[in-house]
Amino acid sequence: MKKVLLIGSDGMLGGELKERLNKIYDVSDTTIQTLDICDENAVMKKAEEVKPYFIINCAAFTNVDGCETNFDLANKVNGLALENIAKVANSVDATLIHISTDYVFPGDLDVQKVYTEDMSTAPVTAYGKTKLLGEQNAAKAHKYYILRTAWLYGLGGKNFVKTMLKLSEGRDEVTVVCDQHGSPTSTTTLCKIIEQIMEKEPEYGIYHSTNEGFTTWADFAEKIYEFAGKKTRVKHITSDEYKKMFPQSSDRPKNSKLSKEKLHGIGIYPEKFEDALKEYLKEELK
Ligand SMILES: NC(=O)c1ccc[n+]([C@@H]2O[C@H](COP(=O)([O-])OP(=O)(O)OC[C@H]3O[C@@H](n4cnc5c(N)ncnc54)[C@H](OP(=O)(O)O)[C@@H]3O)[C@@H](O)[C@H]2O)c1
Numbered sequence: 001m002k003k004v005l006l007i008g009s010d011g012m013l014g015g016e017l018k019e020r021l022n023k024i025y026d027v028s029d030t031t032i033q034t035l036d037i038c039d040e041n042a043v044m045k046k047a048e049e050v051k052p053y054f055i056i057n058c059a060a061f062t063n064v065d066g067c068e069t070n071f072d073l074a075n076k077v078n079g080l081a082l083e084n085i086a087k088v089a090n091s092v093d094a095t096l097i098h099i100s101t102d103y104v105f106p107g108d109l110d111v112q113k114v115y116t117e118d119m120s121t122a123p124v125t126a127y128g129k130t131k132l133l134g135e136q137n138a139a140k141a142h143k144y145y146i147l148r149t150a151w152l153y154g155l156g157g158k159n160f161v162k163t164m165l166k167l168s169e170g171r172d173e174v175t176v177v178c179d180q181h182g183s184p185t186s187t188t189t190l191c192k193i194i195e196q197i198m199e200k201e202p203e204y205g206i207y208h209s210t211n212e213g214f215t216t217w218a219d220f221a222e223k224i225y226e227f228a229g230k231k232t233r234v235k236h237i238t239s240d241e242y243k244k245m246f247p248q249s250s251d252r253p254k255n256s257k258l259s260k261e262k263l264h265g266i267g268i269y270p271e272k273f274e275d276a277l278k279e280y281l282k283e284e285l286k
Contacts, residue, residue, distance in 0.1 A: 001026040002198075005052035005094070007037060007085075008059025012157025013099065016187045017058060017194060024195075028052070032059065037081040047088045054198060055089050056097040057082070057138075060131075064103075067127040068250050074126060079133030086141040095145070095201070097194060098138040102150035102182060102210075103128030107253020111181045114214075114259040117148075117206045125250045135206070145197050147190070147209040150256050151220075154187025155283055160217070164224045165284070168232040175245075178218035178236035182256030183210035186276040193268055202266040208258035211273035223274060227281050 002025050008014040009029035021027050028050045035046055037059050047055065060078050061067060067074035082098065089096040104121040105128075123129045135146050153159035161184075167174045193209045215223070218236040225232050243249065260270065270276075 002053040003028070003050055005047060005050045005055045006030070007035065007055065007057045008032075011058050011060070011062075012154045012159065013152065013187045013190060014058035015156040016154055017056065017191050020191050020195065025054075025198075037085065038076045040084045043081075043084055044088050044091065047092045047094065051092055052094045054097055055085065055094045056194070057085055058099055060099070062127075064125060064127045064252075065248065065250050067125065067130060071126050071130070075130045075133065078127070078130035079137065082134040082137035083140065086138055086144070089141040089143070095143040095204075096138055096141040097145045097147065097197065098134065099190075100135050100138075100146050100148045100206075101128065101131050102148060102256040102258055103253060104132045104135060104148065105253060105256070107255050109255045109257075111255045111257070113255070114257040115208070115255070116259045117208055117262050124253070127250070144204055146206045147193065147197070148206060148258060149185050149190050149209050150182050150258060151184040151210070152187060152190065153184065153280065155280070156187075160184070160220070161224055161277070161280065161284065164221050165228060165230075168225060168228075168230045171232060173233040173235050174221065175235045175237050176218040176221045177239050177242050177252075178216050179238050180252050180254055180256065181214055181216055183212070183214055183258065184220050184273045184277065185210040186280050188279065189270050189276045193263070193270060196268045200266060200268075207263050207266075208260055209263065209270070210258050210260070211270050211276045212260065213273045214257050215273065220273075223277060224281075227274075227278055228285060
Protein backbone atom coordinates (compact mmCIF):
# COMPACT_ATOMS: atom_id res chain seq x y z
CA MET A 1 0.00 0.00 0.00
CA LYS A 2 1.46 3.38 -1.02
CA LYS A 3 2.09 5.84 1.81
CA VAL A 4 0.49 9.27 1.75
CA LEU A 5 1.24 12.30 3.88
CA LEU A 6 -1.96 14.36 3.86
CA ILE A 7 -1.42 17.89 5.18
CA GLY A 8 -4.43 19.98 6.26
CA SER A 9 -6.72 17.04 6.94
CA ASP A 10 -9.29 18.94 8.99
CA GLY A 11 -10.17 21.45 6.28
CA MET A 12 -13.22 21.17 4.03
CA LEU A 13 -11.35 19.30 1.28
CA GLY A 14 -8.77 17.62 3.51
CA GLY A 15 -11.43 16.08 5.77
CA GLU A 16 -13.26 14.35 2.94
CA LEU A 17 -10.04 13.34 1.21
CA LYS A 18 -8.74 11.73 4.39
CA GLU A 19 -11.87 9.62 4.75
CA ARG A 20 -11.72 8.48 1.13
CA LEU A 21 -7.96 7.86 0.84
CA ASN A 22 -7.86 5.90 4.09
CA LYS A 23 -9.64 3.09 2.23
CA ILE A 24 -6.98 2.75 -0.48
CA TYR A 25 -3.71 4.16 0.90
CA ASP A 26 -1.65 4.10 4.06
CA VAL A 27 -2.45 7.68 5.12
CA SER A 28 -0.66 9.75 7.76
CA ASP A 29 -2.47 13.04 8.18
CA THR A 30 -1.70 16.31 9.89
CA THR A 31 -3.76 19.31 10.96
CA ILE A 32 -2.72 22.80 11.99
CA GLN A 33 -2.61 21.49 15.58
CA THR A 34 -0.11 18.76 14.75
CA LEU A 35 1.92 20.38 11.94
CA ASP A 36 2.27 24.05 11.08
CA ILE A 37 3.31 24.06 7.43
CA CYS A 38 5.35 27.21 8.07
CA ASP A 39 7.60 25.24 10.43
CA GLU A 40 10.28 23.99 8.00
CA ASN A 41 11.97 21.56 10.38
CA ALA A 42 8.70 20.03 11.54
CA VAL A 43 7.57 19.39 7.94
CA MET A 44 10.91 17.72 7.12
CA LYS A 45 10.81 15.63 10.31
CA LYS A 46 7.29 14.44 9.56
CA ALA A 47 8.12 13.52 5.96
CA GLU A 48 11.27 11.64 7.01
CA GLU A 49 9.22 9.73 9.57
CA VAL A 50 6.39 8.83 7.12
CA LYS A 51 8.48 8.39 3.93
CA PRO A 52 5.44 9.05 1.75
CA TYR A 53 5.00 8.24 -1.92
CA PHE A 54 2.62 11.22 -2.18
CA ILE A 55 2.53 14.43 -0.16
CA ILE A 56 -0.84 16.13 -0.55
CA ASN A 57 -1.18 19.70 0.66
CA CYS A 58 -4.75 20.77 1.45
CA ALA A 59 -3.69 23.35 4.05
CA ALA A 60 -4.15 26.99 3.14
CA PHE A 61 -5.19 30.42 4.37
CA THR A 62 -8.51 30.49 2.51
CA ASN A 63 -10.24 33.60 3.82
CA VAL A 64 -10.09 35.73 0.64
CA ASP A 65 -10.91 39.05 2.32
CA GLY A 66 -8.71 38.11 5.32
CA CYS A 67 -5.72 37.76 2.97
CA GLU A 68 -6.00 41.48 2.13
CA THR A 69 -5.75 42.50 5.80
CA ASN A 70 -3.40 39.72 6.95
CA PHE A 71 -1.16 39.47 3.91
CA ASP A 72 2.06 38.41 5.64
CA LEU A 73 0.55 35.36 7.32
CA ALA A 74 -1.43 34.45 4.18
CA ASN A 75 1.75 34.72 2.10
CA LYS A 76 3.64 32.50 4.53
CA VAL A 77 0.97 29.77 4.50
CA ASN A 78 -0.14 29.92 0.85
CA GLY A 79 3.14 30.97 -0.73
CA LEU A 80 6.40 30.65 1.18
CA ALA A 81 5.60 27.35 2.95
CA LEU A 82 5.42 25.62 -0.42
CA GLU A 83 9.11 26.23 -1.08
CA ASN A 84 9.90 24.11 1.91
CA ILE A 85 7.24 21.50 1.15
CA ALA A 86 8.70 21.12 -2.37
CA LYS A 87 12.21 20.78 -0.89
CA VAL A 88 10.93 18.14 1.53
CA ALA A 89 9.18 16.28 -1.31
CA ASN A 90 12.46 16.19 -3.25
CA SER A 91 14.39 15.10 -0.20
CA VAL A 92 12.15 12.06 0.44
CA ASP A 93 11.52 11.49 -3.31
CA ALA A 94 7.75 12.03 -2.96
CA THR A 95 5.28 13.35 -5.52
CA LEU A 96 3.69 16.60 -4.36
CA ILE A 97 0.00 17.24 -4.99
CA HIS A 98 -0.89 20.85 -4.25
CA ILE A 99 -4.27 22.57 -4.53
CA SER A 100 -4.46 25.98 -6.13
CA THR A 101 -7.13 28.29 -7.44
CA ASP A 102 -8.71 30.14 -10.37
CA TYR A 103 -7.73 33.36 -8.51
CA VAL A 104 -4.23 33.14 -10.00
CA PHE A 105 -5.81 34.55 -13.18
CA PRO A 106 -6.80 38.20 -13.55
CA GLY A 107 -10.38 37.20 -14.39
CA ASP A 108 -10.77 39.86 -17.05
CA LEU A 109 -10.90 37.45 -20.01
CA ASP A 110 -13.96 37.75 -22.29
CA VAL A 111 -16.56 35.57 -20.53
CA GLN A 112 -17.16 33.57 -23.72
CA LYS A 113 -13.60 32.27 -23.34
CA VAL A 114 -11.94 29.89 -20.86
CA TYR A 115 -8.57 29.91 -19.14
CA THR A 116 -6.19 27.11 -20.12
CA GLU A 117 -3.34 25.96 -17.89
CA ASP A 118 -0.70 27.70 -20.00
CA MET A 119 -2.31 31.15 -20.03
CA SER A 120 -0.61 34.02 -18.22
CA THR A 121 -1.38 34.39 -14.55
CA ALA A 122 -1.82 37.85 -13.01
CA PRO A 123 -3.76 37.69 -9.77
CA VAL A 124 -5.62 40.79 -8.60
CA THR A 125 -6.45 39.72 -5.03
CA ALA A 126 -4.00 39.23 -2.17
CA TYR A 127 -5.26 35.62 -1.92
CA GLY A 128 -4.50 35.04 -5.61
CA LYS A 129 -1.03 36.55 -5.26
CA THR A 130 -0.16 34.31 -2.32
CA LYS A 131 -1.53 31.23 -4.09
CA LEU A 132 0.46 32.02 -7.23
CA LEU A 133 3.66 32.15 -5.18
CA GLY A 134 2.59 28.78 -3.75
CA GLU A 135 2.28 27.38 -7.29
CA GLN A 136 5.68 28.71 -8.29
CA ASN A 137 7.22 27.12 -5.22
CA ALA A 138 5.30 23.83 -5.52
CA ALA A 139 6.64 23.56 -9.07
CA LYS A 140 10.15 23.35 -7.59
CA ALA A 141 9.30 19.76 -6.63
CA HIS A 142 10.76 17.33 -9.16
CA LYS A 143 7.44 15.47 -9.22
CA TYR A 144 4.37 17.62 -8.76
CA TYR A 145 0.72 18.10 -9.64
CA ILE A 146 -0.87 21.49 -9.08
CA LEU A 147 -4.65 21.21 -9.24
CA ARG A 148 -6.42 24.52 -9.73
CA THR A 149 -9.95 24.36 -8.45
CA ALA A 150 -12.68 26.98 -8.00
CA TRP A 151 -15.89 27.79 -6.10
CA LEU A 152 -15.34 24.81 -3.79
CA TYR A 153 -18.07 23.52 -1.48
CA GLY A 154 -18.27 20.45 0.71
CA LEU A 155 -19.98 18.99 3.76
CA GLY A 156 -17.15 19.79 6.19
CA GLY A 157 -16.84 23.54 5.78
CA LYS A 158 -18.48 26.92 5.39
CA ASN A 159 -19.46 27.42 1.78
CA PHE A 160 -21.77 29.21 -0.65
CA VAL A 161 -24.35 26.40 -0.81
CA LYS A 162 -24.72 26.27 2.97
CA THR A 163 -24.94 30.07 3.11
CA MET A 164 -27.73 30.13 0.51
CA LEU A 165 -29.65 27.40 2.33
CA LYS A 166 -29.30 29.23 5.64
CA LEU A 167 -30.37 32.57 4.14
CA SER A 168 -33.45 30.94 2.63
CA GLU A 169 -34.71 30.09 6.13
CA GLY A 170 -35.35 33.71 7.03
CA ARG A 171 -35.84 35.46 3.68
CA ASP A 172 -38.06 35.37 0.62
CA GLU A 173 -35.36 36.94 -1.51
CA VAL A 174 -31.55 36.91 -1.51
CA THR A 175 -29.24 39.20 -3.45
CA VAL A 176 -26.48 37.48 -5.44
CA VAL A 177 -23.84 38.64 -7.92
CA CYS A 178 -24.70 37.76 -11.53
CA ASP A 179 -21.63 38.84 -13.52
CA GLN A 180 -18.96 36.48 -12.17
CA HIS A 181 -18.64 33.26 -14.18
CA GLY A 182 -17.15 29.94 -13.07
CA SER A 183 -17.67 26.30 -12.14
CA PRO A 184 -18.97 25.44 -8.68
CA THR A 185 -16.97 22.40 -7.58
CA SER A 186 -17.87 19.86 -4.94
CA THR A 187 -15.13 18.50 -2.72
CA THR A 188 -16.36 15.02 -3.70
CA THR A 189 -15.59 15.72 -7.35
CA LEU A 190 -12.19 17.19 -6.47
CA CYS A 191 -11.40 14.13 -4.31
CA LYS A 192 -12.25 11.88 -7.26
CA ILE A 193 -9.95 13.90 -9.52
CA ILE A 194 -7.13 13.66 -6.97
CA GLU A 195 -7.65 9.90 -6.66
CA GLN A 196 -7.49 9.47 -10.43
CA ILE A 197 -4.35 11.59 -10.68
CA MET A 198 -2.77 9.40 -7.98
CA GLU A 199 -3.78 6.26 -9.84
CA LYS A 200 -2.81 7.37 -13.34
CA GLU A 201 0.25 9.45 -12.47
CA PRO A 202 0.06 11.42 -15.71
CA GLU A 203 2.68 13.92 -16.88
CA TYR A 204 3.62 16.29 -14.02
CA GLY A 205 2.28 19.83 -14.14
CA ILE A 206 -0.80 21.98 -13.63
CA TYR A 207 -4.32 20.60 -14.17
CA HIS A 208 -7.54 22.60 -13.97
CA SER A 209 -9.78 20.59 -11.69
CA THR A 210 -13.39 21.69 -11.36
CA ASN A 211 -16.83 20.31 -12.08
CA GLU A 212 -18.01 20.53 -15.70
CA GLY A 213 -20.16 23.41 -16.88
CA PHE A 214 -20.17 27.12 -16.17
CA THR A 215 -22.61 29.38 -14.38
CA THR A 216 -22.79 32.59 -12.36
CA TRP A 217 -23.22 32.84 -8.59
CA ALA A 218 -26.81 34.10 -9.04
CA ASP A 219 -27.76 31.28 -11.43
CA PHE A 220 -26.04 28.79 -9.13
CA ALA A 221 -28.10 30.10 -6.18
CA GLU A 222 -31.24 29.53 -8.25
CA LYS A 223 -30.15 25.93 -8.95
CA ILE A 224 -29.54 25.38 -5.24
CA TYR A 225 -33.07 26.55 -4.40
CA GLU A 226 -34.60 24.59 -7.28
CA PHE A 227 -32.88 21.32 -6.27
CA ALA A 228 -33.54 21.92 -2.55
CA GLY A 229 -37.21 22.65 -3.21
CA LYS A 230 -37.04 26.19 -1.82
CA LYS A 231 -39.24 29.06 -2.98
CA THR A 232 -36.64 31.77 -2.22
CA ARG A 233 -36.13 34.25 -5.07
CA VAL A 234 -32.70 35.37 -6.22
CA LYS A 235 -32.20 39.05 -7.00
CA HIS A 236 -29.36 39.43 -9.51
CA ILE A 237 -26.91 42.28 -8.85
CA THR A 238 -23.65 43.27 -10.52
CA SER A 239 -20.24 43.10 -8.83
CA ASP A 240 -20.20 46.92 -8.77
CA GLU A 241 -23.52 47.00 -6.91
CA TYR A 242 -22.21 44.37 -4.47
CA LYS A 243 -19.04 46.40 -3.87
CA LYS A 244 -21.16 49.44 -2.97
CA MET A 245 -23.01 47.30 -0.41
CA PHE A 246 -19.78 45.72 0.97
CA PRO A 247 -16.91 48.16 0.28
CA GLN A 248 -14.42 46.08 2.34
CA SER A 249 -14.82 42.99 0.15
CA SER A 250 -11.94 42.23 -2.24
CA ASP A 251 -12.63 42.29 -5.98
CA ARG A 252 -13.47 38.84 -7.34
CA PRO A 253 -12.52 37.73 -10.88
CA LYS A 254 -15.35 38.19 -13.43
CA ASN A 255 -14.20 35.21 -15.42
CA SER A 256 -13.09 32.13 -13.47
CA LYS A 257 -13.87 29.67 -16.26
CA LEU A 258 -11.18 26.98 -16.31
CA SER A 259 -10.75 24.73 -19.35
CA LYS A 260 -10.85 21.00 -18.55
CA GLU A 261 -9.34 19.90 -21.87
CA LYS A 262 -6.03 18.92 -20.30
CA LEU A 263 -7.87 16.82 -17.72
CA HIS A 264 -9.90 15.17 -20.47
CA GLY A 265 -6.62 14.48 -22.28
CA ILE A 266 -5.58 12.18 -19.42
CA GLY A 267 -8.98 10.47 -19.33
CA ILE A 268 -10.52 12.33 -16.37
CA TYR A 269 -14.06 13.60 -16.86
CA PRO A 270 -15.54 15.38 -13.80
CA GLU A 271 -19.33 15.39 -13.27
CA LYS A 272 -21.48 18.31 -14.40
CA PHE A 273 -21.82 20.85 -11.60
CA GLU A 274 -25.61 20.30 -11.46
CA ASP A 275 -25.16 16.55 -10.82
CA ALA A 276 -22.51 17.16 -8.16
CA LEU A 277 -24.81 19.70 -6.48
CA LYS A 278 -27.71 17.21 -6.39
CA GLU A 279 -25.45 14.59 -4.77
CA TYR A 280 -24.23 17.12 -2.22
CA LEU A 281 -27.74 18.30 -1.34
CA LYS A 282 -28.84 14.70 -0.70
CA GLU A 283 -26.30 14.56 2.15
CA GLU A 284 -26.58 18.18 3.31
CA LEU A 285 -30.37 18.06 3.62
CA LYS A 286 -30.50 14.64 5.35
N1 LIG B 1 -12.81 27.08 -0.71
C1 LIG B 1 -12.76 27.48 -1.99
O1 LIG B 1 -13.72 28.04 -2.55
C2 LIG B 1 -11.51 27.24 -2.80
C3 LIG B 1 -11.48 27.66 -4.13
C4 LIG B 1 -10.32 27.45 -4.88
C5 LIG B 1 -9.24 26.80 -4.31
N2 LIG B 1 -9.29 26.43 -3.01
C6 LIG B 1 -8.11 25.75 -2.44
O2 LIG B 1 -8.49 24.45 -2.08
C7 LIG B 1 -7.70 24.01 -0.97
C8 LIG B 1 -8.61 23.46 0.12
O3 LIG B 1 -9.51 24.51 0.53
P1 LIG B 1 -10.57 24.32 1.70
O4 LIG B 1 -11.74 25.13 1.33
O5 LIG B 1 -10.71 22.87 2.05
O6 LIG B 1 -9.80 25.09 2.87
P2 LIG B 1 -10.10 25.11 4.45
O7 LIG B 1 -11.37 24.40 4.76
O8 LIG B 1 -9.92 26.51 4.88
O9 LIG B 1 -8.92 24.21 5.00
C9 LIG B 1 -7.60 24.67 5.07
C10 LIG B 1 -6.98 24.06 6.29
O10 LIG B 1 -5.63 24.52 6.39
C11 LIG B 1 -5.39 24.79 7.75
N3 LIG B 1 -4.23 25.67 7.92
C12 LIG B 1 -4.20 27.03 7.86
N4 LIG B 1 -2.94 27.46 8.12
C13 LIG B 1 -2.19 26.36 8.35
C14 LIG B 1 -0.84 26.15 8.70
N5 LIG B 1 0.02 27.16 8.87
N6 LIG B 1 -0.39 24.87 8.87
C15 LIG B 1 -1.23 23.84 8.71
N7 LIG B 1 -2.53 23.97 8.40
C16 LIG B 1 -3.01 25.22 8.21
C17 LIG B 1 -6.67 25.41 8.24
O11 LIG B 1 -6.75 25.42 9.64
P3 LIG B 1 -7.66 26.56 10.37
O12 LIG B 1 -9.05 26.38 9.81
O13 LIG B 1 -7.54 26.25 11.81
O14 LIG B 1 -7.07 27.87 9.94
C18 LIG B 1 -7.69 24.47 7.60
O15 LIG B 1 -7.90 23.32 8.38
C19 LIG B 1 -6.86 25.22 -0.57
O16 LIG B 1 -5.60 25.12 -1.14
C20 LIG B 1 -7.60 26.39 -1.18
O17 LIG B 1 -6.74 27.48 -1.44
C21 LIG B 1 -10.40 26.61 -2.25
